[in-house]
Amino acid sequence: MLVTRQKTLRRFWYPVMPVGKVEAGPQPFTLLGEKIVVWKAADGDVVALADRCPHRSAALSLGWVDGNAIVCPYHGWSYDGSGTCVRVPQRPESNGLKGRVVPSFPCTVRYGHVWVALGEPLAPIPDWPEEDDASYRRIDQFYETWRCAGLRLMENSFDNAHIHFVHRDTFGDIDNPDPPQPAIERLPYGFVARSDVPVYNNELQKKNLRDDSAVTIRHITARWYMPFLRRLHIRYPSGLDHIIVTAATPIADDRCQVVQFCFRSDSEADAPARDIIAFDRRVTEEDRAVLESTDFDVPLDMNSGVERHMPSDQPGLLMRRMLIELLAAHGESEHTRHDAGRATQEQKSSS
Known part of the structure; x- marks a missing residue:
């Protein structure tokens, strides 16, 4: 089974790092092949976003936190916890961009660790x-x-x-x-x-x-x-x-x-x-x-x-x-290296 190709696995909670790490600033993590950034806002919320600025694709994890927003290190665009762009320094009159432009993910803190799901969770984090x-x-x-x-x-x-x-x-x-x-x-x-x-x-x-x-x-x-x-x-x-x-x-x-x-x-x-x-x-x-x-x-x-x-x-x-x-209950079958290799061969043949 190739876990990165099984979409259903994205719908579970995973502990990604000790919560103390985010005290030092935005932290990168790769979950199921998805690059994310985890950071702590000024109001105490811990947030997980896709680790990519939609402007010129820079890693947001290289940026810094400004209040309740994360600032892209490339051109200073800022995003709140929902992924909405709240500031474009080069266009101060715009108040950012409309809509959520950076994907956000369910994120919470339990047992001293940050937990993230890449989709709507199918099961809760266990209560111990x-x-x-x-x-x-x-x-x-x-x-x-x-x-x-x-x-x-x-x-x-x-x-x-x-x-x-x-x-x-x-x-x-x-x-x-x-x-x-x-x-x-x-x-x-x-x-x-x-x-x-x-x-x-x-x-x-x-x-x-x-x-x-x-x-x-x-x-x-x-x-x-x-x-x-x-x-x-x-x-x-x-x-x-x-x-x-x-x-x-x-x-x-x-x-x-x-x-x-x-x-x-x-x-x-x-x-x-x-x-x-x-x-x-x-x-x-x-x-x-x-x-x-x-x-x-x-x-x-x-x-x-x-x-x-x-x-x-x-x-x-x-x-x-x-x-x-x-997997079957959610319309999926098992993906393997054999399947991936066959798909590559089919692509080469069709080209």
Whole structure:
């Protein structure tokens, strides 16, 4: 599936950057191949517009904020949050241009991050009660680009079979390759998977958990939100909650922006945030090394013959099936590199 060619995927919310970044001025981002600029107006609203001035196509992200408008760095034309041109310095009597001349996109702030949708959202940003619960703390962890498809990262997050191989140096057991199968409940725009997974604890993890046990049972409740958002709720026998939220925000077909933060039910005195980040850093780097070697054109059609499958692939296969159904419900079919190559050949032949 080539995500940039699937119009339906534009109709979901994606976290694009920590909100602190826009405090420094307009910020560029590429979402599903669309160049956007995110900026904060004087009234506090955070805005997302197409990153292109319609005058001579300069990037608005190179400009600056003036009150509730963003100023193009090329000739000073100014645009408000709706994309309306409110000032042309060379024609001060004009009061700008009529109508919205720069495309604007739904934009909001949740969980310390700016979220953007490129079309009318099909589903809301999830409500996670821990954000407003004083017994939990949120730890912002990672904001980085991975050279892999977002769907690969989502599938990996629900793949119990990879744990004992990819994470053999952190918490896996390579001598125990047969994973427990999760119980999966399908939901609108996603699913929840529950399983109990035994894992090994290295010294740093023992410190983070305040548990000297060599083996711990993780009680896992994992929620997938279409298309590339995951919430992994790990409850340890001690009652500790470690809830990881990971978004694979699609930049292009072959790249995603990994946005990850977590909620913890302990305190900084119990486990310093730097130690929690350090352990999860090792885990994510193990995943990244493998995922960046995979093909970004993930075939949704399980009968395509491109990939083989096994029973533990069930969560990922359900993702693919639900994405096919989603596209079909909105009049789309899966776009692949094969389709793109064929279209190019047809264009060459017709010319």
